[in-house]
Amino acid sequence: MIEKYNMPDERGHFGPYGGIFVAETLMPPIQELNAAYQQYLKDPEFIAELDADLKYYVGRPSPLYHAERWSRELGGAQIYLKREDLNHTGSHKINNTVGQALLAKRMGKTRIIAETGAGQHGVATATVAARLGLECVVYMGAVDVARQSLNVYRMKLLGAKVVAVESGSKTLKDALNEALRDWVTNVDNTFYIIGTVAGPHPYPAMVRDFQAIIGRECRQQCQEATGRLPDALVACVGGGSNAIGLFYSFIEDESVKMYGVEAAGDGIATGRHSAPLCAGRPGVLHGNRTYLMADDDGEIIETHSISAGLDYPGVGPEHAWLKDTGRATYVNITDTEALEGFYALTLMEGIIPALESSHAMAYTMKLAPTMNKDDIIIVNLSGRGDKDMQTMAKREGIEL
Amino acid sequence: MSRLAAKFEELAKTGRKALIPFITAGDPRPDFTVPMMHAMVKAGVDVIELGVPFSDPMADGPVIQRASERALAHKMSLRRTLEIAAEFRKSDQLTPVVLMGYLNPIEAMGYEGFANAAQRAEIDGVLTVDLPPEEGLECSTLLKARGIDPIFLLAPNSNDERVKKMDAAGSGYIYYVSLKGVTGAGHLNPADVKNKLQQIRANTRLPVAIGFGVKDAQTAKTIAEIGDGVVIGSALISIIEANLDDPEQAKNKIVELLASIRQALDSVRMTEGGGLKTENNLQSPVRHPLSSVNGAYE
Ligand SMILES: Cc1ncc(COP(=O)(O)O)c(C=O)c1O
Numbered sequence: 001m002i003e004k005y006n007m008p009d010e011r012g013h014f015g016p017y018g019g020i021f022v023a024e025t026l027m028p029p030i031q032e033l034n035a036a037y038q039q040y041l042k043d044p045e046f047i048a049e050l051d052a053d054l055k056y057y058v059g060r061p062s063p064l065y066h067a068e069r070w071s072r073e074l075g076g077a078q079i080y081l082k083r084e085d086l087n088h089t090g091s092h093k094i095n096n097t098v099g100q101a102l103l104a105k106r107m108g109k110t111r112i113i114a115e116t117g118a119g120q121h122g123v124a125t126a127t128v129a130a131r132l133g134l135e136c137v138v139y140m141g142a143v144d145v146a147r148q149s150l151n152v153y154r155m156k157l158l159g160a161k162v163v164a165v166e167s168g169s170k171t172l173k174d175a176l177n178e179a180l181r182d183w184v185t186n187v188d189n190t191f192y193i194i195g196t197v198a199g200p201h202p203y204p205a206m207v208r209d210f211q212a213i214i215g216r217e218c219r220q221q222c223q224e225a226t227g228r229l230p231d232a233l234v235a236c237v238g239g240g241s242n243a244i245g246l247f248y249s250f251i252e253d254e255s256v257k258m259y260g261v262e263a264a265g266d267g268i269a270t271g272r273h274s275a276p277l278c279a280g281r282p283g284v285l286h287g288n289r290t291y292l293m294a295d296d297d298g299e300i301i302e303t304h305s306i307s308a309g310l311d312y313p314g315v316g317p318e319h320a321w322l323k324d325t326g327r328a329t330y331v332n333i334t335d336t337e338a339l340e341g342f343y344a345l346t347l348m349e350g351i352i353p354a355l356e357s358s359h360a361m362a363y364t365m366k367l368a369p370t371m372n373k374d375d376i377i378i379v380n381l382s383g384r385g386d387k388d389m390q391t392m393a394k395r396e397g398i399e400l
Numbered sequence: 401m402s403r404l405a406a407k408f409e410e411l412a413k414t415g416r417k418a419l420i421p422f423i424t425a426g427d428p429r430p431d432f433t434v435p436m437m438h439a440m441v442k443a444g445v446d447v448i449e450l451g452v453p454f455s456d457p458m459a460d461g462p463v464i465q466r467a468s469e470r471a472l473a474h475k476m477s478l479r480r481t482l483e484i485a486a487e488f489r490k491s492d493q494l495t496p497v498v499l500m501g502y503l504n505p506i507e508a509m510g511y512e513g514f515a516n517a518a519q520r521a522e523i524d525g526v527l528t529v530d531l532p533p534e535e536g537l538e539c540s541t542l543l544k545a546r547g548i549d550p551i552f553l554l555a556p557n558s559n560d561e562r563v564k565k566m567d568a569a570g571s572g573y574i575y576y577v578s579l580k581g582v583t584g585a586g587h588l589n590p591a592d593v594k595n596k597l598q599q600i601r602a603n604t605r606l607p608v609a610i611g612f613g614v615k616d617a618q619t620a621k622t623i624a625e626i627g628d629g630v631v632i633g634s635a636l637i638s639i640i641e642a643n644l645d646d647p648e649q650a651k652n653k654i655v656e657l658l659a660s661i662r663q664a665l666d667s668v669r670m671t672e673g674g675g676l677k678t679e680n681n682l683q684s685p686v687r688h689p690l691s692s693v694n695g696a697y698e
Contacts, residue, residue, distance in 0.1 A: 011534065021503060021530045023459040025555035025580055027562065167465055173456065180458045185581040187557060284503045284530065285456060297477035298508030299455040 005251045007318065012201020012288075015324065017317035020200040022287050026180070029187045034202045036107050041209070046102065053098045054213065057131075058088050060095075062214075064221035064378070070348040077231065077371035079364060081351070081381045082218055084242065091354065091383030092214060092242045093124040097193055099210035101128035104191035111135040111190045115179040117144055117172035117238065118309035118356060119151025120383055121195030126160035136160040139178040141171040144308045151387050169302040172238075172312045176286050196239025197316030200287030204316050211245025218378055219249050226376055232257040232367065235380035236359040237277070237330065238309045240316035242382035247328060257329065260319060261363040263305035264332035274303040276315050277323050277330040290317040306335040306391075307355035309383075337362040342385065342392070354383035355391070403496040403524045404549050404572035407446055408607040408628065417665045418573075418629030419444060419620075420609055421636055421658060422500065424451035424467035425484050426476030428640055432647050436654070437488045441495050443655045444662035447609075448488075449527070449631060452481045452501030459529045461584035463634040466641065478505035478514070486521040498525035498551060498572070506539065515542035525572045527551040533569035540569060553577050556596055560603055567604035576600065576610045576627065584634030588613030590622045597626050617657075617664035624665045632661065 012018045020030060040046040054060040062083045071079045084092040097114075104112060112129045115138070116122030122138040129136035138155055142164040145152055155162050168174040176198075183192045197204040197211075215233075222230050233250060235243035237260040250256040262275035273279065276291040283292040285300060293301045293313040305311040322328035333341070338355060341362030346352045353361055357380070364379045371377070385392075393400045401409075411418055421440050425433050437448055453471035457464060478501070485497050499518065506514045506528065518526060526543055528536070533552060540550035549572025554563060556579060566574055576596070578588050593610060600608055610623045611631025620630045636654050643650035 019535050020532065021535055022532065023529050023555075023577075024532065024553040024558060024562070025459075025577060027532060028555075028557040028559070167462075167469075168455065177456050177458045181461075181582045184459065185585065187580055281508075283507045286458070287530070289507075292504070294504060294508060296508065297479065298505035299453075299472065299477070300504070 003252065007321065008201065008205055012205065014318045014321035016282070017290050017320040018201055018204055018288050020287060021284050021289065022200050023184060025184045025187060026200070029183070030200055032107070036103055037202050037206050040103060040106060046106070050099055050102055053102070054095065058094050058098060059086065060213065061217045061221070062086050064218060064225060066225065067349050070345065071368065073348060074365060074368040076368040076373065077375035077377045078373070079368055080222065080225070080230070080376060080378045082214060082246065082378055083381055084214065085351070085353065085357070085381050085384035089120070089124045089127050090386060091120040091124070092211060092245060093121040093195060094127065095213055095245070096195065096207050096210040096241060097121070097124040097128045100191070100193045101132055104134065104193070105132055107191065109189060109191035111137070111186065112193055113137045113139070113179050113182050113190055114193045114195060115139045115172065115175035116195060117141070117175070117311055118307065118354070119144065119148040119155065119387060120309060120354070122160070122162070123151050123154045123158070125193050125195070126155040126158035129160065130158045137182065138162050139165050139175040139182070141165050141169070141175050143170040144172065144175070147391055148308055148387055150390060171303065172308065173300065173314070180286070196241040197244050197318060198239045198286055198288065198314055204288065204318055207241050208244045208248060208318060211241050212248040214242065214245035214380065215247060215249035218246065222376065222378065229253055229256055230376040230378045231255070231371065232259060232375070232377045234259045234261065234360050234364050234367065234377060236261045236310060236356050236382060237315060237319060238312050238356060239314070240319045242380050244316060244318055246378070246380045247322070251327060258322070258327065259363060259367065260328055260330045261359045262330060262332045263307060263310035263338070263359055264334040265304035265306070267334050268332060272304040273332070274305040274311050274313065275332045276313060277319060278332045282320065285314050288317045290314050290320045291323070306338060307359065309354070309356040310359065331363055333359040333362045341365060351381065352385035353381055354385050355388045357382045402547055402549055402572065403494070404447065407496050408573060411446065411628070417624040417627070417668060418446040418607070418609060419658065419662055419665055420447045420449055420629050420631045421445050422449040422451055422611070422631055422633030423636055424453055424464065424471050425481040426453060426471035426474050427467040427637065428470050428644050428647060430474050430476060430480065430484070433484050434487050436651055438492065439651055439655050440658055441492060443658040445658060446629070447496045447498060449498045449500045449633070450481060450485060452478050452499055452505060454502040454505060457502065459582055461582040461634060463584045463637050463641065467637045478509060482517050482521040482523070485523055489522045496524035498527055499523055500527040501529065503528050503531045511539045511542050515546055515548070518543070518548055519546040523548055525549040525551045527553070527575060529553070533565050536569065544571065551575055554600060556580055556592065560599065563600050563603035567606060570606060573607040573609050573629065574600070574604060575631065576608050577612045578610050578623070579613050581612065583612055585613055586615070588619065590626070593623065594626050617660045620661045621664040621668055624668045630661070630665065
């Protein structure tokens with residue numbers, strides 16, 4: 001099947017997906033970014049600085065932890081958790097922001113902008129901006145500002161300006177729209193750090209390459225711990241950066257099954273979900289062609305998920321390609337099921353996962369029992385649940 | 401010859417500048433748009449840009465965003481926008497209509513299905529904000545085969561290579577986005593626009609319409625001295641927004657504003673033709689390449 005995987009092509013296409021679909025004013029900065037990225041990707045000094053930051057600032061490598069009790073309880077495959085929750089700032093998002101911030105610095109940009117849903121990418125961006133002394137503006141849907149207020153406060157502490165976006169559905173997609181509007185207005189001095197594998201080329205490839213450290217480490221750690229490759233990979237999919245980060249190093253290994261878990265919200269049948277790969281159609285939004293949640297007229301449909309970080313109507317174009325080719329399988333998990341995953345990991349392993357990651361945990365609870373005891377699943381624990389304490393407490397009727 | 405080419409040729413011959421209003425189809429209500437289009441023609445506009453509402457108008461400022469939201473609340477769509485254009489065409493065979501919008505509604509309809517529907521509605525041009533020529537070849541080939549002009553944008557940061565690309569890919573006219581920003585922003589700088597137009601003219605023979613940031617007769621006049629046409633959008637939609645409970649009043653005020661701009665634009669022609677100086681006289685004259693009237697643009 002896939003012997004040598006070398007997507008995307010020069011113009012950012014993953015088969016029919018990806019590409020560059022932006023207004024003309026953004027073409028020059030995108031070309032400038034692509035040139036810089038191609039250059040520094042091969043620059044030993046840049047790579048050395050990135051590696052050092054990942055080690056000493058982010059705290060990599062993150063452990064691959066054998067969840068023995070949970071595996072036993074589920075009675076099937078051995079479950080290993082990739083502990084991205086232990087990174088500085090609490091999720092995988094910082095792998096990417098550290099990389100893009102180093103690029104911004106080399107390109108002489110003085111101002112950083114970002115969009116955020118759960119606030120994890122916003123916090124990771126504000127963090128690197130603070131460290132490099134760059135001005136930072138984060139766009140966040142007003143709905144998300146309310147449900148992730150802890151992260152809003154963190155960003156402010158870190159010196160970032162958080163702009164609550166009141167247009168459209170007031171969630172992640174609207175934050176992205178507003179960030180694009182800012183970029184178009186301030187192209188000369190501004191670097192847009194996109195938080196997932198979406199947007200126009202080179203973002204999907206670039207963010208993947210910065211996140212691919214997750215899978216590279218897993219390959220080695222799994223070999224060390226078990227002497228072989230895993231049988232299955234599981235990760236939640238919002239825009240798809242933690243998932244592709246885990247998958248990328250295994251794409252050519254046919255024996256390794258890959259499962260991307262989308263948010264089914266109230267259930268696919270209700271229409272209130274965020275699962276474009278499972279229940280959407282191809283289209284163009286935010287600079288690339290991919291699967292989208294849109295109606296027959298091509299208008300984007302409002303999404304729903306308990307987790308702000310998965311509440312997005314699109315998905316990275318590489319996942320669209322991996323779906324069409326059959327290399328990866330995309331499944332979905334409802335809000336209710338995600339909560340079961342959340343409690344299971346918390347009580348079984350003493351690890352409180354982010355609500356986004358809880359979707360991957362919930363799917364693992366379905367998958368593991370169908371596999372043999374000597375099979376291996378690696379699940380990406382993309383982030384920790386601290387940011388969701390208010391949401392969870394409120395659900396339980398507790399005022400914090 | 402396409403309606404757009406014919407229109408710009410006629411304008412060039414008489415030394416007039418194109419007045420191009422932009423309104424969003426179905427804003428504030430679906431039945432407002434066709435009468436508004438006819439009224440704008442009476443007020444002296446040359447080409448109409450009809451905005452196709454989209455849920456995520458990434459290149460638009462708040463005014464046009466809200467116009468889209470109002471139209472969408474009435475279930476406006478690309479399909480219904482085409483119906484509006486066809487309805488307008490029944491009683492106006494002359495005024496070119498250009499659809500301006502985002503790609504996803506066209507993707508949903510399918511490129512060929514869209515091109516056929518646009519031809520049936522007698523659309524003259526299609527400007528898709530998020531479809532640069534690199535990705536747009538398939539769609540623009542289908543449009544051109546049906547006599548519809550694909551119109552592309554240029555921006556203040558577009559280099560020579562980009563201008564040449566638009567020249568090769570586009571037809572009808574080029575839409576020059578006069579500032580780095582979204583529609584309706586307020587920091588247009590005439591001196592910058594003038595410099596940029598020289599670079600654009602050196603690389604294309606297509607007429608250049610200038611938009612983004614044109615709000616009143618005075619700016620329109622200044623801009624018209626530089627380009628071949630002026631696009632005015634957010635200023636018109638602001639009038640609609642200020643008169644949501646009285647669309648008839650909105651229509652009258654829009655006609656009034658457009659008429660005053662028409663007058664200002666025509667004074668550019670008269671001033672130039674009569675050799676009189678205006679306060680905004682060009683320092684380094686740009687000659688329109690299509691112009692057969694020698695000196696008309698100096
Ligand atoms: C912990 C965590 N996991 C996953 C995601 C989803 O993003 P992606 O699909 O790009 O990994 C987010 C986004 O906010 C997140 O915070």
